[in-house]
Amino acid sequence: MAPKADKEKLINDEDDVLQAVILADSFNKRFKPLTTNKPRCLLKVANAPLLDWTLESLALAGVQEIFVVCRSHSDLIKEAIAESRWSRPGSGIRIVPIMLARESFSPGDAMRDIYTRGLVTSDFVLVMGDLVSNIRIDEVVKEHKERRKTNKDAIMTMVVKESGGRHRTKSKGDSAVFVLNSETSECLHYEPVTGYPATKNVSIPREILAEHAELDIRNDLIDCSIDICSVEVPSLFQDNFDYLDLRRDFVRGVLTSDLLMKNIYCYIAKEGYAARVKDTRSYESVSKDILSRWTFPLVPDNNYPGSTSYEHIRGNKYIAKDSSVTLGRTSKVGNNTLIGPSTNISEDVHITSSVIGQDCIIGAGSVIVDSYLFDGVVVGPECVIEKSIIGERVVIKDSCHIPRGCLVGDDVVVGPEAQLEPFDRLSKRRGEDDDDEEDSDVEELEASQPTSIARLGDESNAVLWPKTPPDDEGEDEDDVENFRNLRFMRIGDTCSDLEESEDESDSEAEEDSSDEEGSVPSGALSNVLDDSSAMNLANADARAEGEFQREVHASLERAFAEGHSVDNAAVELKTLRMASNVSLSRVREAVVASIVEKIRIVDDPAGQMKEIASVIGRWGGLIDQIGGVDAVESLSALQMHCASSERMPLFGKILGTFYNEDIVDEDDIQKWHLLPASRGVGMAAGPEADNVKKCWAIGKAMLASLAAQDSEDESGEEDDEEED
Template identity: 35%
Template structure:
């Protein structure tokens, strides 16, 4: 975790160029060893409008903490000594925030300088501006002001510097987080193919995928195959645009005025140029967390990840701001001091409640973030929503999967539908339904300021916001609207079935399912089945060997990861193999009368359960994980007891979340697809009853 918050600094910065000098690094520090960071505070997009008409994206709250705080925390952990924040829109707000933050204190781990770039309309413009100012003196870390990351950076930087020492043409290292294709923090509208040399991780080709155009092939220069014998074509990365760059990078932007985007212009251009001779590498992260809040979809996903502690040690109760007082409670509930909760209200799992907020009788809040000083009336229902500071929600209102910004008022009995945005100080009258495709704001030009009574009601105050600029300029606007909203348009997602179960019991089920969804030939299907079965056998044997020989957990995880990449297997198969091995071990301990069921489960899963943290990434994965355990337990003596205690143990370890367990039990049809699956789950209702009782007691 980064350093604990101190008091906010009292010195105000002047507009324009601003530097904190008190904590300047000693002069004797080797300039080449100091790490600069460039933070792009502007996204050069309109996806968060109308919110960003009044507040820069980097200062929007995520779990009641400005996004920029998460970025600075990452830079502190990465060992950065000098930060340059490039400001475009709302530069005055950003400068004021930094000047009054702990990062301007003498105890800050780095100096901060803000640079105005008011004319820039793209990343390329910002880089050219930096090059013209001559501020880059060494290799630097390039990030946006909207990242959440806990990746240790020592090895990433050391590998980059080692490559640079050998070859000055190695100008960039992209940090990419490995993830399943449907991981919730992947930006749906922005996907790409990376072609990497498997031996060196040199990126030899980059190409964006346009989902709407149903891209089925890419074109590679034949020369690539002459220079690189082993290539991997990868589409399983979360790309947060965290890059280590050499000082050549800004200069190359200056030389190429058509470079606007860092990936589709710069990286693609460098890799396809016959003249420049520059090389770009990837550093692939398989553990830890890295994500960027680049759309409303990822805002929702990253918020859930922070609440669920995937980002540890960066969690709400780490209290990144000096005046925060969050405390963690069971079920991923975080409460600040000074909140007032009526006796009959319910604060359910995965919820954050800020200081000074009052919640009245009968209100139920689930999976949501509530800001400070909010007033929430009686019998209100809030689910998967983001309520910022100083919001008033009157009696009987319903808010689902929406963002309600500072100072807004939601009238009694109104319904804000999933996907809606109610911007700053908008007032919704009583009995109004705000459709999910609506974005309401008060921030319009004087000539447009006529209250839209159809949208906000006769006594409301606000207007429907419509942004034509992105629709006109972006060829994939429809795709972005469908893919990057707060509620993802599931019709545009080609999701795979929640698949098969255990390694040994369900191979026929796997094959029949693949025949239903595959368009490949019978020979291809047979080959895929053979490869998959081979992986499952080898992976299960690997875990069994690790357990029997008491290997280090990291070594066991590394062996599984290496095998998965070698066999091009999916995380589903990794989970299936690991479950088969561990449940098999539990079953052996029980059947040999070594331990009773509960003790056997706890003995194995307390030691080896953390393996699943590297295999289970979102709610869909958790449901698949539960189905795999359930299926495996159908063929075990005392399978019902094993399933019950396994769920409890994995829940205590925060590997399984309450929401996923409830969805699996009450909504997933595969849980009861045959009599064996139903029978093995017969003890689970007892545990669910305990969970509900415990939650009610904690609320009271």
């Protein structure tokens, strides 16, 4: 019955095959030096390669065709796929490895490659090659397709998982604030959040607040990076060559674009588990989640993606079932521990909350806490290993101490009596003979280091990786990959020093948060902005604005020169505003300024009048089209600009033309006239203040004449102002 039906389905609706794309490359170096010789997706999590966890997660959801997009070490991935149980007949899944060119450096490049190859034919599931999940993705796909039937513009559904404000699996260094429509869970705004520089404010466009009665603004969601994408998603990447990251560029790009008019939805997974192993910290938390069975039914003793089977013992201990494990009589295996097959654990060893790989040997009296030992690790007697990841075939000799946060690359030998410092990263020094293509970083390292380092022990073959950020290249602090932010993603790093020093840290981060907009300090982020950073904020704002003014000017110049239509120019301005994230009034000022500057100064008064009329007649409409009409503000902008410009004498005439062109009406002038700022109140004395006052006087005269006209004569007032 059921199996038969399944089979028929396979044959009949061939076009209904659910496809998935796995981006297997990490496009970053967070796991170095563990990933020197193999890609991140083949690192073992709970003794099974990460890629297998991802494939099982997809198989659970009934995906039938999977494209694995790989870049570095693609031959290894290809081999691993060929050997895995998924390639056996009868698995019902087709896996196709796709090689990327070496010069693709971002998920965006990968997406463009998917587009050019034409791999996907229908809605597909896009995941990263580091996903561990038991969420029923097929149900999300169903929901997505249902939505597509009514709304063709819903191009993507992101799967997010509720996690609460603080959670070990939720990255502090790389999370996000989602603004969702409470009813439809459409994602209206996306704002990435970094740990350093600490994101303290999130600005939400005013339109969103105006248009929606109810919004959810959430920072408690784990972004699982499971996206149900429509076919047009890769083509959007193709159209926008600057899209690099899926979230920061693509999602933000789509949501803020006035032209695309596409929608992105979120699926908030209430049940099930999904998380990514995107850095060493999440490596630890995902491993722990697996061992404490959050990923059920994907646990070591059930539906385990690796090849060995494990026995589950009280206290969430898992020991390989083939009884090849030797446990010393006096050894203690604590809770939440996984011990791989053929591993030998001597007397008096203490192991807690750790994962021990296959064929490991742990010497007598060693203590291993919260650590992850890959296959074939040999640990000598009396060693202490805390919160570290130890690569394959590493030999740790007698009485070594490996404190928290250390990453030891494959084949390294340390000790005896090595005393590493926290967060040391070691990799194997390469011999003279094997100088095949390798990372240039490693080569540099070796050149800069003496042959033996005292704290690594006498027999060590390791090189120490630098801990401090390379100072020479001016690091871009806004980048997620900046050194301090990466600390939030390191295993064992509490980052307490970073959190304390937050206040004095420079405020480049706040650059984008402008006070004029609906700016919400999100409670979960951190404490409210204090005074000093508010001042910094103003400085930063001024800088950003200066840049923006120049941009607006340039783009209007182009519009003037090439004779664009007012509509097109308006759209261009809108995009510019979105891109640099400034308030509407700044745009208005810039536009008014540009238009006034556009007016040529002619000696002959009649000619001047004509010039003004033609410029304002052609471009005046733009002032109202940049988004929202605010005539009083336009007038103030005009006044302020004229006051500091050589076109001061033209103010009266321009004001008249504004009135004639219906850009402003009498009431607006009246209101403007009443503003204290228009009279130059609060301005430092000087020529500018004088000019402001002069402008005010002109306005007063004009108001008087308008009033006179109104009372005298209802019609034929036109000539009156033209003489003004």
